[in-house]
Amino acid sequence: ETIKGEHLKKQFLSNQIINQQDSYDVNYQEDQNNDKYVLFYFHQYANFVLWGILVDIGIIVNRYGILLKNKIEIHAIIMSIAVLPSIIVELFMIISGNTPNLNGNQNLQGVHSIIGYIFLAFIILQTIGGIIIKFGIQSVKTQTHLKIKSLLHIILGYTIYLLGKIQLGFGYYMTYADLKYYGKGDIISFWCVYAFIFLWRIIFEIFYQKGQIYSIFTKNDRKQKEHSKTLQESLLVQYIEQNEQSQIYNEFQSKLWLIFNNEIIDLTGFFHPGGQYIWEKAKGREVSRFIYGGCGLEDGTAQQYPHSKNAITLLKNHVIGSLNNITFAIPIHENTINSTQWNLATITKLNDKTSYFGFTNSQYQIISQFTTIHSFGKYFQIQSLKSTKTPIRQYTCIISMAPENVAYRKELVQYIETIVTTQQQAKIPQQTKYLQELPLIIKCYESKNGFSQYIHNHKDEIYDIQGPYGPPHGIPNRGKIVIICGGTGIFPFLDLLDFILKTIVYQIALNKFGKQIADSLNPFDCQYNTNIHITLFFAAANKQELLGTDILFPIIQLQKFLDKEFVRLIIKIKDKIEGIETVDERFSKGMFDKFLGKILDYQRFLICGPPQMQASVPNILKEMGVQNQHIHFI
Ligand SMILES: Cc1cc2nc3c(=O)[nH]c(=O)nc-3n(C[C@H](O)[C@H](O)[C@H](O)COP(=O)(O)OP(=O)(O)OC[C@H]3O[C@@H](n4cnc5c(N)ncnc54)[C@H](O)[C@@H]3O)c2cc1C
Ligand code: HEM
Structure with a gap:
């Protein structure tokens, strides 16, 4: 029993x-087959795909898709695909509240719902923010606070991203972690799935940072571009090379073209991540100063920003042509390997803050004189090879300030003064053909990790120097132009002014003693036939800051012996200078009116000076009726 x-x-x-x-x-x-839980299961699987996988793809497109023309649209579409169904399923879940038997840790249900509500509010907010930023970025109008808005979008975006992942974890833990039927094995599969939704992104990141994914991206793009240069692009390149400003203005107004060192770039159809207004203002200009963060926009609407290598790749991928190279360094031996490494051999103080820097490279000799007016206004790009913290910066090519040229100029001026006063021939000074050193003049700015400060304190070091780069100033051979500069802003014009001084000397010699004597002053066949008139406004804080007076003052003195004027010099300074027109007031409409007269007589207005001057002078000129395309920052 x-x-x-x-x-x-x-x-x-x-x-x-x-x-x-x-x-x-x-x-x-x-439960799985039950229609009444269909919303729950849709919510579960949709959220897994959307917030486990798709959202990463959306973020990746935005972070690394700089090279894609429609990156904002692709990002917006992917994120909308993640957000819209999520909003719908969340709302249905809130309304129906229908969940099957949860076989996991149900204590988490409260937390899961609270995060759910916050999540819903955040994704709606983020979508609205995204739309505002999209319109802000794509607008050509100057944007304020766009950087802050973008930063908020990034912060909220990553908060949502992390909440999404955590929420997925909670959801799956609640649903499956203790499922008895599967026993302990299920918690392992839960962790595997959970790890997967993080891991694939981490693996992607590692490959990306190593450059493997990045190089696939760039190689393909470059190949495509090489094969697809259009007729229109070739025409634009031709106009830019020949400096046909009005043709470019008339025929290619809608093109977004830029110059990066010596490359001509077409970025039409792309949007600048910091706001399209930035490219509208940089359009048609040399932009390496912006890319390496040396300068902000002159009107103060965007600050200095050192760009990533993505930005440089973007530019390199859209090269449509190159500017004609000019050479300053001639290889000594036939088989010289191209070397851009120069030793800083000399530093000589010119004033309190500014010094002459002489670089040597045993493979090259440096020419002492450019022969046409179109070679001037170029710059070198220089980088410290020792300090990776200091940025790449641009410095003007000023061969006229090399010690040999300074000494020669002094002799030349003395010579011509002697012959015009004594009316007799004198010993003709000889200009050396090659310079000992590549000369730069650099002012020391105090800034954290600044290049100018670094180089002032690091003589006998090797620097990488490339160039000369950049478009020419576009100085016409005849006609009237205006240069407005301040402080070191005179540097880009010194070689041109030195050329004009030599033109004056040549023409005096030609008038007085004929072609043979004049030609003996021109051993390098320079084209001293220019017929240009420059009105030069030069602002300096004090006499010490007036660099280049050994070129400027003789021009003013010597041109009196000719029947035409080449340069009208107006110096803005407190002190009086004998024989020179000076003013002691800020540049203003009244002042320019007084000195310039009929503004339409002038073909170009070239501006180069400290940030404050670059911001104010263009506005004054525009107020006077000068058209935008005639105003150029150097
Ligand atoms: C085409 C080109 C040619 C140039 N040629 C020369 C040259 O021949 N000699 C030369 O000394 N510099 C020249 N510059 C400027 C130079 O490239 C650097 O911008 C400068 O040396 C400062 O760099 P940094 O890294 O030392 O300072 P950063 O760390 O860049 O900081 C410089 C600080 O000084 C301010 N600043 C920059 N320029 C001026 C200015 N003109 N007046 C007042 N404040 C300013 C900036 O706003 C910033 O706060 C040239 C720039 C360009 C684009
Ligand atoms: C003209 C050529 C320019 C190109 C090709 C260019 C390209 C880019 C690219 C690709 C980025 C994305 C981030 C990066 O890769 O660094 C970027 C960001 C940025 N650029 Fe430029 N840029 C140019 C000019 C400028 C100028 C003139 C300024 C202002 C002085 C500027 C300011 C910024 C800022 C502030 C950002 C950050 C935007 C953000 O993410 O919020 N850029 N630029």
Whole structure:
């Protein structure tokens, strides 16, 4: 009896267990197939795909898709695909509240719902923010606070991203972690799935940072571009090379073209991540100063920003042509390997803050004189090879300030003064053909990790120097132009002014003693036939800051011996300078009116000076009726 009773009891208990197991199984199976939980399962699977995988793709497109023309649109579409269904399923979940038997840790249900509500509010906010930023970026109007808006979008974006991942974890943990039917194995599969939704992104990141994914991107793009240069692009390149400003203005107004060192770039159709107004203002200009963060926009609407290598790749991928190279360094031996490494051999103080820097490279000799007016206004790009912290910066090519040229100029001026006063021939000074050193003049600015400060304190070091780069000033051979500069802003014009001084000397010699004597002053066949008139406004804080006076003052003195004026010099300074027109007031409309007269007589207005001057002078000129395309920053 007892044995039978025991047996029945055991059978009953085991039936109970079987029934219990069955009921889990049946419940689970039923729940899965049950129409009334369809919203729950849609919510579960949709969220896994959207916030586990898709959202990463959306972020990747935005972070690394700089090279894609429609990156903003692609990012917006992907994020909308993640956000819209999420909003719908969340709302349905809130309304229906229908969940099947949860076989996990149900204590988390409260947290899961709170995060759900916050998440819903955040994604709606983020979508609205995204739309505002999209219009801000794509607008050509100057944008204020766009950087802050973008930063907020990034912060909220990553908050949502992390919440999404955490929320997925909670959801799956609640649903499956303790599912008895699968026993302990299920918690392992839960962790595997959970790890996957983070891991694939981390793996992607590692490959990307190593440059493997990045190089696939760039190689393909470059190949495509080489094969697809259009007729229109060739025409634009031709106009830019020949400096046909009005043709470019008339025919290519809608093109977004830029110059990066010596490359001509077409970025039409791309949007600048900091706001399209930035490219509208940089359009048609040399932009390496912006890319390496040397300068902000002159009107103060965008600050200095050192760009990533993505920005440089973007530019390199859209090269449509190159500017004609000019050479300053001639290889000494036939088989010289192209070397851009120069030793800083000399530093000589010119004033308190500014010094002459002389660089040597045993493979090259440096020419002492450019021969046409179109070679001037170029710059070198220089970088410290020792300090990776200091940025790449641009410095003007000023061969006229090399010690040999300074000495020669002094002799030349003395010579011509002697012959015009004595009316007799004198010993003709000789200009050396090659310079000992590549000369730069650099003012020291105090800034954290600044290049100018670094180089002032690091003589006998090797620097990488490339160039000369950049478009010419576009100085016409005849006609009137205006130069407005301040402080070191005179540097880009010194070689040109030196050329004009030599033109004056040549023409005096030609008038007085004929072509033979004049030509002996021109051993390098320079084209001293220019017919240009420059009105030069030069602002300096004090006499010390007036660099280049050994070129400027002789021009003013010597041109009196000719029947035409080449340069009208107006110096803005407190002190009086004998024989020179000076003013002691800020540049203003009244002042320019007084000195310039009919503004339409002038073909170009070239501006180069400290930030404050670059911001104010163009506005004054525009107020006077000068058209935008005639105003150029150097
Ligand atoms: C085409 C080109 C040619 C140049 N040629 C020369 C040259 O021949 N000699 C030369 O000394 N510099 C020249 N510059 C400027 C030079 O490239 C650097 O911008 C400068 O040396 C400062 O760099 P940094 O790294 O030392 O300072 P950064 O760390 O860049 O900081 C410089 C600080 O000084 C301010 N600043 C920059 N320029 C001026 C200015 N003109 N007046 C007042 N404040 C200013 C900036 O706003 C910033 O706060 C040239 C720039 C360009 C684009
Ligand atoms: C004209 C050529 C320019 C190109 C090709 C260019 C390209 C880019 C690219 C690709 C980025 C994305 C981030 C990066 O890769 O660094 C970027 C960001 C940025 N650029 Fe430029 N840029 C140019 C000019 C300028 C100028 C003139 C300024 C202002 C002085 C500027 C300011 C910024 C800022 C502030 C950002 C950050 C935007 C953000 O992410 O919020 N850029 N630029």
